[in-house]
Amino acid sequence: MSVRIVIPSKSRVAECRRALQLLPDALVVVSEDQRELYKPLGVEVLAHPATISGIGPLKNWIMDNVPDETLFIIDDDVKWVRVPVGRETKSEIIRDPASVRQIIENAAIIAKGMGAPVFGFDQSGGDTRKFNPAHPFRLSGWVGAQMGIVGRAIRYDPNLRIRADIDFCLTALLQARIIFQDTRFSFIHEPRFTYRGGNSALRSGDRNQQELVYLKNKWGKVISLKETATTLRIVTHVKRRAMQKGDGKGGGGKGKGKHRSESEELS
Numbered sequence: 277m278s279v280r281i282v283i284p285s286k287s288r289v290a291e292c293r294r295a296l297q298l299l300p301d302a303l304v305v306v307s308e309d310q311r312e313l314y315k316p317l318g319v320e321v322l323a324h325p326a327t328i329s330g331i332g333p334l335k336n337w338i339m340d341n342v343p344d345e346t347l348f349i350i351d352d353d354v355k356w357v358r359v360p361v362g363r364e365t366k367s368e369i370i371r372d373p374a375s376v377r378q379i380i381e382n383a384a385i386i387a388k389g390m391g392a393p394v395f396g397f398d399q400s401g402g403d404t405r406k407f408n409p410a411h412p413f414r415l416s417g418w419v420g421a422q423m424g425i426v427g428r429a430i431r432y433d434p435n436l437r438i439r440a441d442i443d444f445c446l447t448a449l450l451q452a453r454i455i456f457q458d459t460r461f462s463f464i465h466e467p468r469f470t471y472r473g474g475n476s477a478l479r480s481g482d483r484n485q486q487e488l489v490y491l492k493n494k495w496g497k498v499i500s501l502k503e504t505a506t507t508l509r510i511v512t513h514v515k516r517r518a519m520q521k522g523d524g525k526g527g528g529g530k531g532k533g534k535h536r537s538e539s540e541e542l543s
Contacts, residue, residue, distance in 0.1 A: 279384045279424075280344035281377075284334055285352035286310065291466070292352045293317055299350070300373050305338060330437025335444075339428055346384050350422040353466040358402025361409065361460045367402035370461075379461050380424070387456040388426050394448040394455040395424035402462035414457040416514040418445035422463050424456075439487040442510060446495055449514050 281302040285292040292304060296319060306314050308323040315321070324337050335349060357376055360367040370376060379397075387395035396419025400406040420441040430451065433443045448455050491499055502509040 277346065277381055277385050277388070278344060279346045279348050279377075279381050280342055281380065282338055282342060282347055282349045283352050284338065284349065285314065287313075288352050289314060289317065295350070295352050295354050298354060298356060298371060298373060298376055301377075302350075303342065304352075305334075330440070332432040332434045332436040332440035332443075335423070335440065336432045336434060339425065339431075345427060346388065347425045348380050348384070348422065349425065350463065351465055354422075355464050355466070358462045358464055359460060360398075360402050360404040360407035360462070361412070363404045365404060367404055367462075379458075383456060383458050384424055384426065386458075387424060390454060390456060391452060392448070392454045392456040393426050393430050393452050394419065394445055395426070396420075396422055396455070396457050398457070398459040398462040400459075400462060401464060407459060412458070412460050414459060415454050416449055417455070417457060417512050418442045418510075419455070419457055421465050435490065436487055438484060439491055442499070442512070443491060443494070446498060446512065446514075 281299050282305055283292060283295055283299065283302045284305045286307060287310070292314065296302060296304075296317065300319075302319070304314060304317065304319055304321045306321060306323055307326045307328075309326045311321060311323045322341065324334065324341070328334055328337050338349060339347065357370040357379065358367040359370060370379075383395045383397070387393075392415075398407070399420065418441065423441055423444070430444060430448050432440050433447075436443055445455055488501060492501070498513055500511045500513065502511065
């Protein structure tokens with residue numbers, strides 16, 4: 277299965293060079309006014325209009341201008357992959373490009389096979405304490421920093437510049453009833469809300485609060501926010517229904533329980 281890996285980047289040439297050591301065949305997407313800045317990387321670069329900014333509008337543009345059916349869009353500050361499987365304390369680190377691509381392609385194959393328009397990975401940083409070997413996969417919740425997209429049935433909300441991935445995953449769950457998250461692997465990035473460059477220019481406290489209110493108004497009780505002095509935890513509450521009557525798949529009845537996924541981020 278062919279997966280097109282895409283690295284959107286802005287004012288992070290050194291970080292993008294490091295990311296390409298992990299993902300050497302990735303397509304780098306930059307603003308037209310920064311094309312020359314990235315030319316020394318010596319890789320394929322696709323330039324978008326300088327007027328496009330923010331996660332929602334940019335990822336819609338990528339989906340419209342990169343024709344591959346399956347995309348894996350990953351932040352430019354990725355460093356390596358952590359694997360908590362089989363570890364009691366510190367997780368294993370993977371830096372081998374072939375192994376990393378295989379991890380991505382395996383997830384894409386599973387997602388397409390089960391009809392999931394979105395796939396991704398663990399967001400706990402590969403913390404062995406949070407990995408549950410009895411439940412290595414999740415079929416609801418949300419993913420971010422890396423977003424696997426199968427097809428073009430789901431679109432990003434262009435009103436969201438910094439919290440768009442949450443909305444995208446919830447839209448996928450609303451329409452397709454499923455996403456695929458492989459919690460055995462965690463792509464490690466620089467701190468999301470404090471690191472320089474990239475989308476940081478848009479991440480003001482006011483903008484963040486505005487988009488959180490927007491999400492709450494749009495999704496209601498499906499999403500909740502839990503904040504401490506140093507951490508904002510965004511939790512999605514999505515019920516899954518298994519094999520409804522009359523769906524042609526046999527069986528019947530409702531799935532029990534409530535599936536939750538949460539991500540801790542520095543505020």
